[in-house]
Amino acid sequence: MYKKFFGLRENPFNVNPDPRYLYLTRHIQEALACLIYGIQxxxxFVLLTGEVGTGKTTVLNKLLGWCRQERIATAFMFNPRLSEAEFFDFMLADFGIPCDSTLKSRTLLKLNQWLLEQHQRGSRAILIVDEAQNLSFEMLEEIRLLTNLETSTEKLLQIVLAGQPELEDKVNDPRLRQLRQRITLWAKTRPLTLLETSGYIKERLRIGGSTGQEIFSLAAVEAVHRHARGIPRIINLICEHALISSFVEHSKxxxxxxxxxxxxxxxxxxxAFELAPKAANTGLPILADRELPQTGRPPSVPLSRVAGEQKN
Ligand SMILES: Nc1ncnc2c1ncn2[C@@H]1O[C@H](COP(=O)(O)OP(=O)(O)OP(=O)(O)O)[C@@H](O)[C@H]1O
Ligand SMILES: [Mg+2]
Structure with missing residues (x-):
């Protein structure tokens, strides 16, 4: 209902990592260019890291769209809690490789054959692993071993690892030095500056259907940026609730x-305390996706929990 009040078609501040809403800041452009260059x-190995809620999954979704356009085969792993066998099983299924065995040796053989066929056809294959900060050292080592699938001149599988800053700590751990040595490109997402926050809010409103009237005053944008400290997921959350409150108060x-x-x-x-990576994935529902309250402002929820909310 508040959408109509503000002349919007859809909720512009949904917290889903929807690539249609991607706002290309300089850092996001650099991150995307880095990932695409790494693949080309x-x-x-290419790494993408950044604080909770700064757009990693959104960038990966954009990358997946690019891969589809370029007809590059992809497997997108977003559940780091899989066992080793489940991980390989999921990866093959996502690549579309039929395999009726769960034996690791068979799975790897199938994968290798398929990658060679792809290579002979001039096609590429990319494994994208999101939330990689939660992978065990053993699983990260297994993933590294996948880059051993190669011809005498080329790697058959490109790998993108994305995750929160603990992933940086993990790959710097001596136990993963072989993986570290193979990482040649490192892309990063960062909190937005005030100017970027202003552009971000305007762009989301435009994509949501706004025809250009000022919905957030300059001072409101400044306050959003200050409270969210430039973290897009928190910006979305504050903006969504501010729209609802304004609607309730009949203020355009x-x-x-x-x-x-x-x-x-x-x-x-x-x-302030919990936005550190350790606060991620506390499993609370996404407030912005809830029904509009009948009266008054929406209920209070610790913002930090939503910043670390698990998506998809
Ligand atoms: N550059 C951007 N343009 C548009 N929306 C963005 C951008 N960056 C982040 N967002 C939005 O912020 C929210 C959080 O983004 P996303 O889920 O991609 O973050 P993340 O870094 O993957 O978080 P986490 O560390 O929890 O996995 C989403 O609603 C997403 O659409
Ligand atoms: Mg994410």
């Missing part, structure tokens, strides 16, 4: 006062 130049423009009130409803002390 057959660099073997979101003021700084409304943003302050919305941010005050969240536990920002906790955010």
């Amino acid at each position: 130049a057959r660099k073997g 423009t979101v003021s700084a006062k409304i943003v302050e009130e919305v941010a005050g409803d969240f536990d920002l002390q906790e955010v």
Whole structure:
């Protein structure tokens, strides 16, 4: 209902990693270019890291779209809690490789044959692993071993590993030095600057159907940026709730006062502490996806928990 009030077609601040909404900041452009270059130049391993909620999965979804256009085969792993056998099984299924055995030797043989066929046809295959900070050292080592599938001149499988900053710590661990040595490109996502936050909010409103009227005042944008500290997922959350509050108050423009009130409803002390990567994936529901409350402002939820919310 508030969508109509603000002249919007859809909710612009949904917290799903929808690549249609991708706002290309300089860092995001660099990250995407780095991943694409890594794939084109057959660099073997490419890493993408960044704080919770800064757009890694959104970038990967954009990359998947690019791979589809280029007819590059992909397997997208987003559940790091799989056992080794399940991981290989899922990967083959996602590549579309039929395999009726769960024996690792058979699975690898099938994968190797399929990769060679792809190579002979001039096609590439990319394994993309999201949330890789949660993979065990053993699983990361297994993934490294996949880059041993090669012809005498070229790697057959390109691998993109994405994850929160603990992934950086993991690959710097001496136990994974062989993996570290193979990482030739490292892309990063970062919190937005104030200027980027302003562009980000405008762009999301435009894609959501806004025809250009000012919905967030300048001071409101500044307040959103300050409270969210440039983290897109938190920007979305604050903006969504600020829109709802403005609607409830029959105000067509979101003021700084409304943003302050919305941010005050969240536990920002906790955010400051918990936005560190360890706070990720606490498993609470995404508030922004809930029904619009009948009256008053939406209930209070620790923002930090939503920042680390598991998606998909
Ligand atoms: N550059 C961007 N353009 C548009 N939306 C973005 C951008 N960066 C992040 N977002 C939005 O912010 C939210 C969080 O993004 P995303 O899920 O990609 O973050 P993440 O880095 O993968 O988080 P996590 O560390 O929890 O996995 C999503 O709603 C996403 O659409
Ligand atoms: Mg993610």
